[in-house]
Amino acid sequence: MPCEVRMPQLGMVQDSGVITAWLKRNGDPVKAGEPIFEVETDKATMEVEAATDGYLSGVKAAEGDDVPVGDLIAMIVEAEGDVEEASTGASVTEPEDVAVVEAALRSEPKPEMRPTSAPLERAMSKSVAFGRVLASPKARRLATKRGIDLHQLRAQGVAEPIHVADLDAAFAVGRNSLLSAVVDPTAFDEILDRSRTANRTRLLASFAAGAWRATFDVSSVSVTIEDLDGQREVVINPDRGGAGVAEDPVLTLVDLCGTRINGYVPMDGGVTLCVARSAAGYGLLLAFPESRLALPGAAALVEEIAVRIENPLLQLL
């Protein structure tokens, strides 16, 4: 009978595990008790053993993949003839096979970052030796904050230990992705019209901070407010009355309402939110390097900001 291989729960609060190394390839014979892959949780790296004798079949996850606990990773089938193809195309650990490892990366491989095989070899051999990616505490913290997967940097050939400079260097500065949205202006305009004290830019900063907090579940959010004259001001937790400790600002807000300009994308590689007012409503433009903010997070962030402008009461939640 075929036997399922699922992501095991190795810790009390673990909800996923990163496959750091496949020790068997798709189609390889395995014996019960034999380790078939290595998985890293936030606490430890462990080998996962085959539950039965057979052949590894239909491998669905590649090295570097973060797989939710309980998800099917592969099957162990009784007969060699029943072996199904791997659906990742990447149950291969040979370091020289750059193309295959790249295909396993979750984001699109970027041609200019195609690694030479030498650093990749070093990274892969380390992956076997250590299981976890070696990174400085600050690099690890910033990677988490920016949504960067350190395994991905390792696979790109970044030498370990990974430092903060590697996070920036691995992604060319100034290459931003863009998301834009147009938002119904009625409710927000009404607030601005009726209040003599409301400051539009400050309100937008607090919406952005609240949206960031809601999207990324962080406790402290600083925002840089920049204008086209180059004036910059950092506000700490604008959605919480400015209380709290200064942190590196998570994004730069450029309030373009009142100008004819509707977008500005700086080359410094930071996350920038431009808000412009046109006949159609409030236009949001989020420029973000994917090294610092992954697309799903960025999209969720824009949604959160948009609903706050449409319905400012939501900010109170």
Added chain:
Amino acid sequence: MTREITLSQAVNEAIAEEMRRDETVILVGEDVAEAGTPFKVLSGLVEEFGTDRVIDTPIAEPGFMGIAVGAAMTGLRPIVDLMFGDFLYLVMDQLCNQAAKTHYMSGGKLNVPLVLRTNLGATRRSAAQHSQSLHALVAHIPGLKVAMPSSAYEAKGLLKAAIRDDNPVVIFEDKLMYQDKAPVPEEEYLLPLGEAAILREGLEVTLIGTSSMRQVCEKAAEILEADGISAEVVDPRTLVPLDEGTILGSVRKTSRAIVVDEGHQNFGVTAEIAARISEKAFYHLDAPVIRMGAMDVPVPFSPALEDLTVPTPEAVAANARALVRGVPVHAL
């Protein structure tokens, strides 16, 4: 107005000013009166203040240290001169069991406003029993404050603050620095115990240097500047109390730190400061905190060997360069 004076003159001025200001201040130790100490720091004091207040003692450190602790408990403010830091071993009971604990054990009824002046530092070719830097021993004992001046300016300001402190303070002067000159104000000033100084601002690595290692760090920073690396130099000035805020603030800015001190590296001052940084600024660190203390050997008499045992500007710069460039200093 400032003028340049030697560390030796700065200490002499501090003691003379405090003795003039407060007649309970006395000076006790070997050769403090007639000889003015082997380093000539105290010359002229006995002429001004007389042998009642500048007291030569027999060669009996436990004896005069005990006398001073008793004098402090009963209303005087003794400055004890311990000729070499290495002799601390002789006064451990009087200092650590009596002076350090009396205020606590008397329920606050007794104070021990005592200053123990002594020295540290190798490379004076004085061999293993006259070259040690033993400040970590006393910094370990609750109830003792420990000051580490790194210049004539600090020596005067810290010593005056120590004399006015109502608790025992041990102050370590580097015996190789007595003739080093620095600008010192003509006017009176105190340097509060527990305030570090940022002596040079930088962005990429914090070099924390105590006593003469401050100069080593400053020279290292100059070497690094030529390499295009921006180093910040912090002098803690006092180990107890330790100005954590300044040290951690600097490391949070630079993300990297090297702690340099002339005590032995094992279980030493560098370890304590490095541990606090690792504990309290962990998520701001982009590299391991590096300790650079004296080699863990008895200080050799051979000049060629002795010079190898203490951190040098070149060695500090080499480690800083590795940290900034992301090269592991220790094996992964």
